[in-house]
Amino acid sequence: MSRLRRMEFDGLIVGGGGAGMRASLQLAQSGLRTAVLSKVFPTRSHTVSAQGGITCAIGSEDPDDDWRWHMYDTVKGSDYIGDQDAIEYMCSVGPQAVFELEHMGLPFSRTETGRIYQRPFGGQSKNFGKGGQASRTCAAEDRTGHALLHTLYQNNLRVGTTFLSEWFAVDLVTNADGAVVGVVAIEIESGEVVFIQSRATILATGGAGRIYASTTNALMNTGDGVGMALRIGVPVQDIEMWQFHPTGIHGAGVLVTEGCRGEGGYLINADGERFMERYAPTAKDLAGRDVVARSMILELLDGRGAGPDKDHVLLKLDHLGADVLNARLPGILELSRTFAHVDPITEPIPVVPTCHYMMGGIATNVDGQALTQDANGQDVAVEGLYAVGEVACVSVHGANRLGGNSLLDLVVFGRATGIHIEEVMRQGVSYREPGDDDLDRATSRLSRWDESSAGEGVAELKRELQNTMQVNFGVFRTEEHMVAGIETLKDLRQRIGAAHLPDKSRAFNTARLEALELDNLLEVAEATAIVAEGRRESRGAHARDDYQERDDENWLCHSLYFPEDGRVAKRGVNFAPKTMEAFQPMERKY
Amino acid sequence: MKVSIYRFDPDADEKAHLQDVEVELPEGRDLMVLDVLELAKSRDPSIAYRRSCREGVCGSDGMNINGKNGLACITPVSEAARGGKLVLRPLPGLPVIRDLVVDMSAFFRQYERVKPYLINDAPPPAEERLQSPEDRAKLDGLYECILCACCSTSCPSFWWNPDKFVGPAGLLQAYRFLADSRDTATEERLADLEDPFSVFRCRGIMNCVNACPRGLNPTRAIGKIRSMLLTEAT
Amino acid sequence: MALVTNVTSFGRTGLSDFVLQRVTALVLGAYGLCIVGFFAVADVSHASLAAFLAGTAMRWFSTAAVVALGVHAWIGMWTVGTDYIRQHAFGAGLGGSAFGLRLIYQFGCVAAIVVYMAWSVTIIWGLA
Numbered sequence: 001m002s003r004l005r006r007m008e009f010d011g012l013i014v015g016g017g018g019a020g021m022r023a024s025l026q027l028a029q030s031g032l033r034t035a036v037l038s039k040v041f042p043t044r045s046h047t048v049s050a051q052g053g054i055t056c057a058i059g060s061e062d063p064d065d066d067w068r069w070h071m072y073d074t075v076k077g078s079d080y081i082g083d084q085d086a087i088e089y090m091c092s093v094g095p096q097a098v099f100e101l102e103h104m105g106l107p108f109s110r111t112e113t114g115r116i117y118q119r120p121f122g123g124q125s126k127n128f129g130k131g132g133q134a135s136r137t138c139a140a141e142d143r144t145g146h147a148l149l150h151t152l153y154q155n156n157l158r159v160g161t162t163f164l165s166e167w168f169a170v171d172l173v174t175n176a177d178g179a180v181v182g183v184v185a186i187e188i189e190s191g192e193v194v195f196i197q198s199r200a201t202i203l204a205t206g207g208a209g210r211i212y213a214s215t216t217n218a219l220m221n222t223g224d225g226v227g228m229a230l231r232i233g234v235p236v237q238d239i240e241m242w243q244f245h246p247t248g249i250h251g252a253g254v255l256v257t258e259g260c261r262g263e264g265g266y267l268i269n270a271d272g273e274r275f276m277e278r279y280a281p282t283a284k285d286l287a288g289r290d291v292v293a294r295s296m297i298l299e300l301l302d303g304r305g306a307g308p309d310k311d312h313v314l315l316k317l318d319h320l321g322a323d324v325l326n327a328r329l330p331g332i333l334e335l336s337r338t339f340a341h342v343d344p345i346t347e348p349i350p351v352v353p354t355c356h357y358m359m360g361g362i363a364t365n366v367d368g369q370a371l372t373q374d375a376n377g378q379d380v381a382v383e384g385l386y387a388v389g390e391v392a393c394v395s396v397h398g399a400n401r402l403g404g405n406s407l408l409d410l411v412v413f414g415r416a417t418g419i420h421i422e423e424v425m426r427q428g429v430s431y432r433e434p435g436d437d438d439l440d441r442a443t444s445r446l447s448r449w450d451e452s453s454a455g456e457g458v459a460e461l462k463r464e465l466q467n468t469m470q471v472n473f474g475v476f477r478t479e480e481h482m483v484a485g486i487e488t489l490k491d492l493r494q495r496i497g498a499a500h501l502p503d504k505s506r507a508f509n510t511a512r513l514e515a516l517e518l519d520n521l522l523e524v525a526e527a528t529a530i531v532a533e534g535r536r537e538s539r540g541a542h543a544r545d546d547y548q549e550r551d552d553e554n555w556l557c558h559s560l561y562f563p564e565d566g567r568v569a570k571r572g573v574n575f576a577p578k579t580m581e582a583f584q585p586m587e588r589k590y
Numbered sequence: 591m592k593v594s595i596y597r598f599d600p601d602a603d604e605k606a607h608l609q610d611v612e613v614e615l616p617e618g619r620d621l622m623v624l625d626v627l628e629l630a631k632s633r634d635p636s637i638a639y640r641r642s643c644r645e646g647v648c649g650s651d652g653m654n655i656n657g658k659n660g661l662a663c664i665t666p667v668s669e670a671a672r673g674g675k676l677v678l679r680p681l682p683g684l685p686v687i688r689d690l691v692v693d694m695s696a697f698f699r700q701y702e703r704v705k706p707y708l709i710n711d712a713p714p715p716a717e718e719r720l721q722s723p724e725d726r727a728k729l730d731g732l733y734e735c736i737l738c739a740c741c742s743t744s745c746p747s748f749w750w751n752p753d754k755f756v757g758p759a760g761l762l763q764a765y766r767f768l769a770d771s772r773d774t775a776t777e778e779r780l781a782d783l784e785d786p787f788s789v790f791r792c793r794g795i796m797n798c799v800n801a802c803p804r805g806l807n808p809t810r811a812i813g814k815i816r817s818m819l820l821t822e823a824t
Numbered sequence: 825m826a827l828v829t830n831v832t833s834f835g836r837t838g839l840s841d842f843v844l845q846r847v848t849a850l851v852l853g854a855y856g857l858c859i860v861g862f863f864a865v866a867d868v869s870h871a872s873l874a875a876f877l878a879g880t881a882m883r884w885f886s887t888a889a890v891v892a893l894g895v896h897a898w899i900g901m902w903t904v905g906t907d908y909i910r911q912h913a914f915g916a917g918l919g920g921s922a923f924g925l926r927l928i929y930q931f932g933c934v935a936a937i938v939v940y941m942a943w944s945v946t947i948i949w950g951l952a
Contacts, residue, residue, distance in 0.1 A: 040640070041694070043737055044648040058717070095717075102718040105708025105770065107726065107733045114720030140733075146647060147733060154707035189687055218643040254645045335645060338664050459632040503636040507600050508688040511635035750907040783838075786903075790838030819839045 004184070004195040004439065008431065009035040009162070011421055012198035014169045014183060014225065016042030018050075018145070018410035019389025020204030021152040021161075023368075026418020028161040032425055037164040037185055037196065039220060039513070042153050046206055046218040047410065050145025051331060052121060052259035053137035054101075054411070055404030056094040060115040061135040062126065067091040070136060072128045072583060074405060077288050078398020079540035079550065080585040081238065081558060083574035086394040089366050090405075090412045092579075097411045098138055106151040108140050109328075119328075120262040122286040123402040123590070133286060135262075137404040142257050142331040148407060164196075168513055171442040172201065172228045172385070173434045179383035180232070181432040184442040188513070191506030193446065195439060199429045200386060200421045203229065203362065203370075204414070207390040208524040210517075212355035212474075213466040216248050216255035220517075225391035227520030229362050230527065230563040231445075234382055235372055237393040237558045237571065239360035239524070240532035241541050243401055244475050246292040248354025250312035252339040255356065256332055256349060258403040261285040263328050265317040267296065268348065269304040275313075280590040287590030290400040290541045293353035297475050307350060314348035353475055358524075359401055359541065361393040363560065363571065368392065368417025373560065373569065384432065386421070388413045395558065398573075399540020448497075449515045455500035458515045465492055465518075469525050473532055478545045482533040489526050496522055527561045534568040535559055552585050591615050591671070593630060595637060596679040598686050606686065608677070615667070623655055623670055624662035627678070639690035646803060649736030652743075653690050654679040659740040659801040681743040683752065696752040697739045697759065704756060704764035704782070709775035725771035732766035732811060734804050735759060741798035741808055747791040754787035758798035758808030761789060765811035768818060780815075780822050789815050841899050848892035855889035883948055890944040894937045901933040 011027040013020045016038030027034040036042060057067040071091040075082055102108060102116065109117035116138045124134040140147035156163075166188040173182050173195065182197040208223025209215035226236055246267070247256040261267075266285045269275050279295035280287035287295075296313050299305065306314050317325060317332075322345045325333055329344075336344050363371040363379075370385040389410045396409055472485030496518060503511040537551035538544050558571040575582040593613050598606035611630045615621060624641055631637045639662070640650040646664035653662055655670045656677050670676060684692040710719075742748045742757035756764065764783065767773045783789045789812060798808040866872055876882060909926045 040642055040648070040650060041698075041737075044640075044642050044650050046643065046648075048648050048736075049643050049645065099714075099716070099718050103708075103710075103714040105767075105772065107729045107770075108718070110721050110723045110726045112723065114722050116718050143647075143734060146736070150733070151707075157702055158705075158707045189693075218648065220642045252645075331647075338646065458635065505599055505601055505636065508638045508691050509636075510631075510638045514635070747907070750910065786836060786838040786841050787906075788838065790842055791903075791907075816839075816842065820843070823839055 004193055007035075007194060007196045009033045009196065009198045010425055011035070011200045011202065012037060012182060012196055013202045013204055015045070015204035015206060015389070015391070016040070016153075016163070016165070017045035017204060017206050017389060018047035018148055018152060018407060019392075019414040020045075020202065021149070021156055022411045022414025023202055023204065023388055023418045024161045025152060025156050025159060026415055027421060028156065028159040030422045032422065033162070035162040035164055035196070036156070037167045037169055037183070039166065039168045039188070039224070041165050042156075042163060043150055045149060046221055047145045047149040047407070049216070049218065049255065050148070050407055051142045051255065051257035052262065053119060053139035053144045053404050054098060054148070054407035055121060055124070055137045055402065056098045056408055057091065057136060058095045058098055058116060058118070058138060060111060060138070061118040065126070065134065065136060067094065068580065069126055069128060069131075069134065070094070071577075073123050073125055073134075074396065074402055075583045076129065076586075076588060077123045077400050077402040077405075078396070079400055079588055080398065080552075080556060080583075081395070081539065081573050082398030083395050084577045084582050085574045086366050086396050088577035088579065089416070090394075090396050090408060093412050093416070094408050097408070097415055100415075101148060101151060101411060104151050104155045106140065106147050108138060108147075119259055120286060121403040122258050122261065122283070122292070123288045124286070133283070137259070137262065139259065142259055142329045145407060148411075168516065169205075169224060169228065170446050170516060172232050173438055173442045174232050175432050175434050175438055177383065177432075179432050180385040181434045181438075183228075184439065184446075186446075186512075188508055191509060193443065197431055199384070199425065199431055201384055202368065202386040202388060202417060202421075203391050204387070204389045205391045207358040208521065209355050209358070211466065211469045211521050211525040211528065212242075213463075213470040214248070214253050215355040216245055216253055217355070222517035222520050223358070223391075223524035224517065224520045225387065226361060226527070227523040229370070229385075229387070230523045233372075233562075233564055234362060234370055234385065235560045235562045235569075236527055237360055237363035237560050238395060238399070239358070239527045239561055240535055240559060241359035241397075241399050242355055242473070242528065243289055243357035243359060243541050244293040244353040245356035246289055246296055246353055247315055247349075247351040248356070249335070249340045250307070250350035250352045253354050254335055254339045255354070256315060256335065256351060257329070258289070260315060260317055260329060260332060263324060264320050265315055267292070267351070268314050268316050269299045270306040270310065271304060273304075275299050275304070283590035288400055288588070289403065290543070291590055293475055294543055296353055312350045312352045315351045316348040317344040318346055318348070357401055357406065358390055359393070359395070359397040359399065361391045362387040363558070364388075364392045364394055366394065366413075366416060367420035368413055369420070373571070377569065379571075386417050388417050393558075399542060445519055446516070449501040449512065450504060452500045455498045456495055458499060458501070458511070458518050461492065461496055461499055462514075462518050462521065465489070465521055465525055468492070469528070473528060476543050476545055477532055479533070482529065486529045486533060489522070489529055493522060493526065523563070527563070530566055531559045531561050531568050556585060591626070591667070592675045593626060594675065594677045595630065595689070597637070597689055599636075599688055620666050620668050622663050623665045623667060623676065623678070624651055626667060626676060627662060638688045647736060649738035652681055652738035652740045652803075654682055659744045661738060661740070661803040664803060681739055683743045683749040684739070692743075694739055697742055697757070698737075700742070700752070700756045700760040701737065701763060704760050704767075705775070705779065706763045706767065708767060708770060708773050709778075710772055711774065719772050721771055728769045728771070729766060731806055732762055732769060735762050735766075735806060736804060738803065740801040740803055744797040744801040746795070746797070747793060751787055751791055755791040756783070756788045758792070758812070761792070761815060762806060762808040762811045765815050768815065776818075777822070780819055783815060784819055789819070844895055845899055848896040851888055851892040852896065855885060858885065877948070886948045887945060890941055890948070894941045897937055898933065902930060905929050905933070
């Protein structure tokens with residue numbers, strides 16, 4: 001296997017979404033040899049689908065806005081298991097990161113005074129929850145992610161980042177010391193397998209919403225980074241925390257931005273009642289996403305769902321008028337007409353909570369360094385490995401992410417990781433050599449699929465996995481269902497390990513990629529299932545029928561899942577921001 | 591439903607061929623063309639095509655559907671099918687890598703050539719650069735391009751001169767930066783475009799407008815670039 | 825600096841071509857109208873037509889129209905050649921490049937245009 005073609009870069013970023021390309025921009029600007037490896041052309045990454053905006057206290061809509069208020073909202077939104085040093089960093093550095101995007105050319109919508117337009121989003125408040133609804137989400141119409149991703153790609157072109165576009169990372173390569181030395185990847189067009197050696201490897205592979213049957217995520221969001229990390233023994237943190245977005249279009253799963261409710265839209269049940277007034281009297285439709293999603297499900301369970309099957313609720317926008325909708329939400333009009341066959345100018349959109357975001361991921365510090373624990377339960381960095389964006393768990397989202405915080409997470413920590421690596425490289429890091437065994441290990445699952453001669457097909461196994469997760473690990477969870485789900489996943493692990501890839505051709509073999517993605521989906525699903533069963537409380541997005549209360553005594557902590565033995569450990573939450581007092585846990589009401 | 595899919599594997603096939611696949615469609619739902627492809631692929635995993643967001647914003651699944659370029663994920667079967675049949679071919683004019691996957695490097699080269707990034711060498715302010723809503727509105731209909739290549743691969747001028755004519759997608763982005771009140775490189779950008787090929791191969795036949803799945807109008811943007819070139823010269 | 829250079833464009837820009845095409849089209853349009861007007865209004869005979877064309881102003885106008893036609897034709901034919909004379913349109917028989925064939929074609933066009941223009945000018949100024 002040492003015969004593999006070799007490439008070398010100072011910084012190798014796996015994943016070409018917002019986080020990856022913000023990190024690569026930082027590295028390439030500083031003159032380091034930087035490559036972005038992406039399984040799709042970078043502007044096809046899922047960041048492109050983000051709609052509503054990027055939340056940040058830039059003080060445009062409200063000159064008195066304060067990043068500490070944003071921090072308060074984020075801590076509260078996380079149900080108090082977001083790390084406060086990281087949240088502090090994100091909220092305070094955020095304005096600078098957003099202004100940089102504007103300087104790069106991002107076409108933000110504007111206010112009359114020419115500043116960046118900001119809209120209200122869920123969970124936002126002024127004056128630490130006491131000053132009413134804030135408008136803090138910076139937007140480019142309802143295409144902010146698209147605008148952001150294209151702007152980052154364009155600026156990477158400008159600074160000369162190398163793009164390995166349509167390359168698929170198979171596995172991380174480690175050396176005898178457990179340091180990450182690069183990846184083994186497939187050039188999709190030719191099918192060639194290449195070892196890409198790097199002084200720093202940054203995972204920016206995004207989420208894994210495709211473990212669920214119904215998701216707003218792109219078809220390629222298969223948790224490749226989580227899978228790769230788990231296979232070399234790096235643990236994942238808070239992986240049981242999956243956000244269900246209140247407004248996925250019923251049937252299609254396509255996302256309808258929270259910005260709709262920010263602009264004044266609201267949810268109604270079959271009786272036409274604005275039911276969120278009952279569940280969250282103050283914030284109403286702009287309560288945290290977990291709260292809104294659960295309220296919707298309760299409406300459905302109580303028989304007040306709309307449609308012949310009473311299986312969805314309705315998002316009403318028509319009262320906003322055609323002018324506002326055309327100016328502020330043009331993309332939503334298009335998506336609704338295409339996928340829901342309704343025109344929001346005159347009719348409400350049928351929506352249902354849909355899997356949207358992975359709050360958990362590879363634990364990292366503020367510098368993006370991947371973390372594991374030593375035998376004494378102390379944090380230690382995994383040499384050579386970094387993670388940014390949705391695949392990482394810094395953790396700024398804790399048990400529930402606020403809308404608009406995802407794009408901010410991408411750019412702030414993409415940037416921070418780039419800055420950190422620049423500094424580390426200046427101090428000198430050499431390439432580490434893998435042994436032949438290490439390369440063999442990294443190519444073993446590829447060989448497994450390529451040598452398979454009989455067994456079940458990938459598509460059917462994937463469907464089964466997704467349905468298992470959907471049924472047993474959805475918005476509400478119970479012991480009984482989760483245990484059954486874990487059993488099914490165990491069985492699926494056996495069957496996927498013996499599954500068959502019939503098409504062994506080389507050029508642009510998408511069947512091979514889907515097989516490799518299935519391995520990753522399984523890793524994420526299994527970790528999710530085991531930890532979800534283990535966390536015996538309800539917190540944020542993790543809502544259990546059998547443990548309905550938050551249990552701060554036992555579970556005010558991160559979960560950490562170790563793949564080798566399936567062990568779930570606890571890791572402390574950071575309550576030590578640098579410039580202020582920490583926010584202490586309180587009852588979470590909207 | 592009968593679906594004819596363009597098949598070509600460079601390692602196995604001398605020549606491309608159309609393969610007829612029978613796909614069973616569920617009752618009572620109008621599927622998108624991509625859903626039909628996914629159904630076909632679940633039966634024959636060797637069919638290759640690009641796809642990702644399945645909602646028309648990532649630009650992966652541009653293809654030629656019954657003779658018209660479009661995105662498979664937002665083209666309803668009911669609209670596309672002719673005589674109860676779908677014919678799916680790769681985007682025309684670019685080399686085929688495999689099945690419905692084309693080599694888009696010529697397309698991206700033209701995009702890169704127009705310097706698709708904001709140029710303004712003045713030191714930026716501490717906050718954002720100001721831009722009036724009116725100036726920002728000039729970017730509408732331009733920045734939304736998803737680089738799916740449906741337009742450029744429906745343009746005969748791009749078929750003939752993919753190495754010299756920027757093509758509708760690239761020109762739309764060229765104008766996106768010419769129109770941006772924050773960009774200061776107007777002269778340099780226009781000088782780059784004044785040769786007989788880059789812009790002036792556009793004959794205004796508007797195939798691009800007809801093909802664009804986002805409803806954008808590259809022909810209008812090209813007209814504006816021409817006017818700017820004229821104004822600049824006089 | 826233009827992004828695309830081409831030897832046989834003789835340093836013209838796309839803009840100059842674009843403007844020339846339109847200016848020459850205007851000249852040709854005006855000349856066409858003038859001729860049509862003559863046929864519509866005058867008592868048409870060979871003698872009256874010859875007299876009409878032999879006026880000094882008309883001789884200059886005809887010359888301008890011939891030059892305009894020549895310029896218009898060259899730009900048009902050059903463009904057509906760069907569009908359609910391509911290697912893949914002629915298979916592999918071209919020995920690697922369509923450049924040579926395009927050069928022959930362009931030389932032919934120039935020769936024809938020059939000959940026609942010279943011939944026309946001789947006729948215009950040779951009228952009795």
